[in-house]
Amino acid sequence: MKKSAMIAQLRKEGRRILTEFESKKFLKQAGIPVIETRLARTQKEAILFSQEMGFPVALKIASPDIVHKSDSGGVKLSLNHASDVKAAYSQIMDRVQEKNPSASIRGVSVQKMAKPGTEVIVGASKDPQFGPVIMFGLGGIFVEVLKDVSFRIIPLSRKDALEMIEELKGYPLLQGYRGKEPADLPALIEIILKISGVMEENPEIRELELNPVMAYKKGALAVDARIILEE
Structure with missing residues (x-):
């Protein structure tokens, strides 16, 4: 089922919230790596x-x-x-x-x-003033308690995506802090850019979240996903 066809089917059913399984299927079709x-x-x-x-x-x-x-x-x-x-x-x-x-x-x-990795979160939503915006942050306590996240207006460039990652207070954790393996930054940048593209191509989406995304030395993998459509 194509992305537009999936959204059309949800509209036909009178639904706005995709199940996790549907969200992952949708994102996989957009080229985003998701866990089986x-x-x-x-x-x-x-x-x-x-x-x-x-x-x-x-x-x-x-x-x-x-x-x-x-x-x-x-x-x-x-x-x-x-x-x-x-x-x-x-x-x-x-x-x-x-x-x-x-x-x-x-x-x-x-x-x-999923095998253990560095948890990050990637999300996007509609801001009433700026339109679609994208968010990136470290997962777990960093996003829940410390609110260590960065934002950009969509669309964004590869340079924008890298800067989103680098400006986090917890950025050293992605570089390989205290003997931990560094995260694959190019893989994270690709996910950020693809989420930006999904929001551009699908104005029906009001909110999208990948939480967590496991970042590894080679590659990254979305473990959980949520998509909510406009009313």
Whole structure:
């Protein structure tokens, strides 16, 4: 399904919020590296997909009505066996239906657990004064507590993207602080530029977030994604 066709289908269904699985599919079509994710509609499918991907895996509820999956009990991480997946699927369904009885449930997304890296966040939204803007920051405590992020108006150049990264207070962490591997800055720049392009080409998008993106010595990978359309 092409990007425009996917948005058209969502509009037809009267929806504005893409599920995580849909968001990742959309972004993958735009050339953004995302972790392998499959949609399981049954417990048996969740087990099968986990075995095909290889453990450990994560399960996350797939519902257009649930944005904050963890708060609803809709996330289980680091599952190492088929029995873990079986139990996690049941627990997710029970908790989500208890907390969100009217939510439309599409199944669960099954994804391979990402190897550890440096967590960053890339987001974009519509500013009422400036139009589309893009945000970049280090993940975890840096964005949640320290608000260590940078912003630019879209569209932006490769130089703009590099400056967004370099002006962070936590930039030394991306350079390889205290023996840690440095992050692949060109890979992060490509993701920033591609998100800029997605926002330019799809004015229907109001908000987009990749959180976290795992940055490695070679490459970077979006682990979670969220897209919300205009009303």
